[in-house]
Amino acid sequence: MSxxxxxxxxxxxxxxATGIPTGRLAVWWVIASEIVIFGGVLASYxxxxxxxxxxxxxxxxxxxxxxxxxxxxxxxxxxxxxxxHHYAGRGDTEKAYKFLWFTIFGGLCFLAIKSxxxxxxxxxxxxxxxxxxxxxxxxxxxxxxxxxxxxxxIMGIVSMDVKEGRNLHRVxxxxxxxxxxxxxxxxxxxxxxxxx
Amino acid sequence: xxxxxxxxxxxxxxxxHEDHGPEFYIKIWALLxxxxxxxxxxxMFGNVWITLLTAFxxxxxxxxxxxxxxxxxxxxxxxxxxxxxxxLLAMGILFMGVAPDIMQYGGRHWINQASHNLVEFYQKSANxxxxxxx
Numbered sequence: 001m002s003x004x005x006x007x008x009x010x011x012x013x014x015x016x017a018t019g020i021p022t023g024r025l026a027v028w029w030v031i032a033s034e035i036v037i038f039g040g041v042l043a044s045y046x047x048x049x050x051x052x053x054x055x056x057x058x059x060x061x062x063x064x065x066x067x068x069x070x071x072x073x074x075x076x077x078x079x080x081x082x083x084x085h086h087y088a089g090r091g092d093t094e095k096a097y098k099f100l101w102f103t104i105f106g107g108l109c110f111l112a113i114k115s116x117x118x119x120x121x122x123x124x125x126x127x128x129x130x131x132x133x134x135x136x137x138x139x140x141x142x143x144x145x146x147x148x149x150x151x152x153x154i155m156g157i158v159s160m161d162v163k164e165g166r167n168l169h170r171v172x173x174x175x176x177x178x179x180x181x182x183x184x185x186x187x188x189x190x191x192x193x194x195x196x
Numbered sequence: 197x198x199x200x201x202x203x204x205x206x207x208x209x210x211x212x213h214e215d216h217g218p219e220f221y222i223k224i225w226a227l228l229x230x231x232x233x234x235x236x237x238x239x240m241f242g243n244v245w246i247t248l249l250t251a252f253x254x255x256x257x258x259x260x261x262x263x264x265x266x267x268x269x270x271x272x273x274x275x276x277x278x279x280x281x282x283x284l285l286a287m288g289i290l291f292m293g294v295a296p297d298i299m300q301y302g303g304r305h306w307i308n309q310a311s312h313n314l315v316e317f318y319q320k321s322a323n324x325x326x327x328x329x330x
Contacts, residue, residue, distance in 0.1 A: 018273065018275050019273060020272075020273055020275065020276070028276050028279060028280075031280070032279050032280060032282070032283045033283075035280065035283040035284060035287065036286055036287060036290075039283070039284070039286075039287035039290070040287065043287055043290055043291045043294075044294075044298075046291075047291070047294065047295050047298045047299050048298065050299060051298065051299045051311065052311075052314070052315060052318075053315070053318070054315070054318035054322070057318075057322075064236065068232065068236050071232055072229065072232065075225060075228050075229065075232065076225065078225075078262060078266055079221055079222065079224075079225040079266075082221050082266045083218055083221060086216070086217075086218060086221070175266075175267075176267050179262055179263070179267045180267075182262060183262055183263065186255050186258050186262070187259065189255075190235065190251040190252055190255050194235065194236065194239050194247070194251040195239075195247070195251060196239070
């Protein structure tokens with residue numbers, strides 16, 4: 001094997017069976033698996049919600065304002081990450097880095113509002129063991145929040161490379177993941193907050 | 197043998213081309229916010245069908261817009277579409293397979309008395325104007 005065939009980047013980065021770049025394909029596979037994870041939780045919730053009409057009374061105690069603000073925050077953070085992708089595509093690493101950190105800030109705001117919300121609800125006795133509705137509420141929103149945290153961490157790591165002008169294609173990849181996190185919330189919000 | 201992809205390593209562009217400027221994405225974002233406001237105001241009318249249309253119908257529209265314009269699914273290869281729809285189908289199969297048992301109080305050879313009693317309890321509580329929890 002000649003010295004020129006040694007790769008400085010992982011071999012998988014430079015090949016593809018589908019014509020889709022490996023990293024992007026991998027993120028789509030992750031998103032596909034998340035569809036069945038969140039889909040399973042939400043499908044189960046819908047089934048039980050339809051069966052137990054009194055869940056509407058329990059849902060009255062969720063905070064629509066907090067949920068609405070969080071939806072605004074996530075939609076805005078999705079805008080920021082798609083702009084980061086746009087600027088990364090143009091090689092403007094400074095703006096891409098800036099917009100990635102705007103997105104991470106959006107995630108922080110989301111978690112802060114959620115913390116305030118949950119503190120209030122738990123303080124009023126609506127804990128995860130209060131009832132099956134609240135079990136679903138904390139499980140679904142909690143799994144979603146964990147995905148937000150994971151996305152923020154990965155985005156921070158990607159931003160370090162972007163700052164150095166490396167691996168700019170990863171901005172799109174983490175962007176797709178973040179949009180999916182936003183998508184899940186778009187469905188969680190009406191199910192948990194609006195349907196009272 | 198797999199083919200080398202034109203864009204790998206340090207390339208920033210994904211290989212599909214959709215040349216929208218920031219203004220386009222900002223317009224989509226603004227539209228999403230308008231839809232969000234409508235979905236919050238809709239249920240305030242107190243009508244089940246308006247609630248379903250605004251809260252849930254708009255959720256699907258918003259999701260479609262995010263998937264199409266932000267995730268660029270509209271220029272993504274068909275393979276990804278097949279993958280995502282397969283997962284949605286799996287979700288649908290889960291729902292259809294489990295729903296008859298979960299959502300019914302009884303069948304040909306079984307009865308879920310506990311669920312039935314629970315719903316009756318809450319209906320009676322609601323009639324008396326009292327609260328309660330499961």
